[in-house]
Amino acid sequence: MVNQSGRLWQKRGTFVMAAAASAIGLGNIWRFPHELGTNGGSAFLFIYLACIALVCLPVMLAEALIGRVGGKGPVQSFSVISRLQGKSFITSSFWPLIGLMGALTGFMIASFYSVVGGWTLAYLLDAIVQGSTTTSEGSQVYFSKLESRVGFEILMMLLFIGLTAAIVYQGVVKGLERFLRILTPAILIMLVVLMLYSFSVGSPSQGLAYMFSPDFSKLSWGIVLKAMGHAFFSLSLGMGVLITFGSYTPKDQNLGQMILLVGVLDTLVALLAAAVIFPLVFAFDNLQVNAGPSLVFVALPQIFSVISWGGVFQIVFFALLLVAALSSMVSIVEPAISALENYFGWKRAQASHVIFGLVSALGIGCALDSAVFNTMDFVSANVLLPLGGILIALYVGWVLKPELYTDQVGLPTGLLRRIWMAMVCVVSPACIGWVLYNGLFNS
Numbered sequence: 001m002v003n004q005s006g007r008l009w010q011k012r013g014t015f016v017m018a019a020a021a022s023a024i025g026l027g028n029i030w031r032f033p034h035e036l037g038t039n040g041g042s043a044f045l046f047i048y049l050a051c052i053a054l055v056c057l058p059v060m061l062a063e064a065l066i067g068r069v070g071g072k073g074p075v076q077s078f079s080v081i082s083r084l085q086g087k088s089f090i091t092s093s094f095w096p097l098i099g100l101m102g103a104l105t106g107f108m109i110a111s112f113y114s115v116v117g118g119w120t121l122a123y124l125l126d127a128i129v130q131g132s133t134t135t136s137e138g139s140q141v142y143f144s145k146l147e148s149r150v151g152f153e154i155l156m157m158l159l160f161i162g163l164t165a166a167i168v169y170q171g172v173v174k175g176l177e178r179f180l181r182i183l184t185p186a187i188l189i190m191l192v193v194l195m196l197y198s199f200s201v202g203s204p205s206q207g208l209a210y211m212f213s214p215d216f217s218k219l220s221w222g223i224v225l226k227a228m229g230h231a232f233f234s235l236s237l238g239m240g241v242l243i244t245f246g247s248y249t250p251k252d253q254n255l256g257q258m259i260l261l262v263g264v265l266d267t268l269v270a271l272l273a274a275a276v277i278f279p280l281v282f283a284f285d286n287l288q289v290n291a292g293p294s295l296v297f298v299a300l301p302q303i304f305s306v307i308s309w310g311g312v313f314q315i316v317f318f319a320l321l322l323v324a325a326l327s328s329m330v331s332i333v334e335p336a337i338s339a340l341e342n343y344f345g346w347k348r349a350q351a352s353h354v355i356f357g358l359v360s361a362l363g364i365g366c367a368l369d370s371a372v373f374n375t376m377d378f379v380s381a382n383v384l385l386p387l388g389g390i391l392i393a394l395y396v397g398w399v400l401k402p403e404l405y406t407d408q409v410g411l412p413t414g415l416l417r418r419i420w421m422a423m424v425c426v427v428s429p430a431c432i433g434w435v436l437y438n439g440l441f442n443s
């Protein structure tokens, strides 16, 4: 199917850059270290890695394939495919709902994501203007004040949403492709610089030992669910981002290889971020690794305020966090925008106004009430994304006719193909379902 609006990435490799820019975000740098810290360190890490390799990668390929075959946004791709296959109940009515559920999940994620994006902007601006976010009362006080200065918090959040809109507004090629191709390498460079710094001033041996020496005594179904939910979140999997980006990808590009590369890059960045943060946290033994969401916003600034060159590296760190957050936020809203363009024939500007208006309203809800924030976070990452993953796998395994995609370059062949099929037909959906069931009802 031709991508009807003619929207295709212009340069080779943009799929990798864009999908990596989407995957690498607050999830890797803010969420992963604090989840690792509160859920037993390495035990969480090993479950997380297993989820990525065994469950998520096959589903990622399935998701991107739907976009490439359908050639449209996350709702319409399913309708296009059902038209190609000949309608029947099982192929037509139900499946576009996956796309709708994805758009809804996107709103939920965008709302709390933009609050954290706003915090990041506030920290970066303060680090530049004042040289530090640590007042004489300490960084904990700064963070609590930021949360209680609701007007300022909301202003920063709206600014973050505005920056996202400025990129999205310019379209698939001039906006997304142009920016995402620059932002991803910038993230990698900043991370490596920070890691060298952290290793030289912090305590790498303790930090790395905490990350890699396994302690399975802490394991529970709750932790397994969190690790799996986080794997989905971190890979931007299960809500249609990859369907959308897959639809912008020309058919001569190797989807399988590109997906693998995105998975590897995303995991590498999460590990690098943890390798920046934990050596610093362990070098100051009065700080707690299990601080939770405030780990990056309280513990780190406190450390930066006392170590040499801390002021400069604080700016680098929050610039990194901002770039990572921004390039992911773009992808969180893109499926909904693409769906509105396809469904109502709206212009990008029109679709953007509606989407960013809604996201701002929901974001204000999250900023005002931390219960709303936490619910949005838990329900989207730990319930809706895995559910989306199950449905996507079942769709590609059982409904999508192989004739429609067998000629695609870069899909696994031979034995690898059979393994992938077994994964998407049975193994991945069963594992995800099992973890969801136990994590929600048995922990």
Ligand code: TRP
Binding pocket: 022, 023, 024, 025, 026, 027, 028, 109, 232, 233, 234, 235, 236, 237, 238, 239, 241, 328, 329, 331, 332, 385
């Ligand atoms: N993966 C991003 C992160 O790690 C967040 C993100 C972007 C996302 N797009 C998404 C999460 C789509 C789920 C679905 O920060």
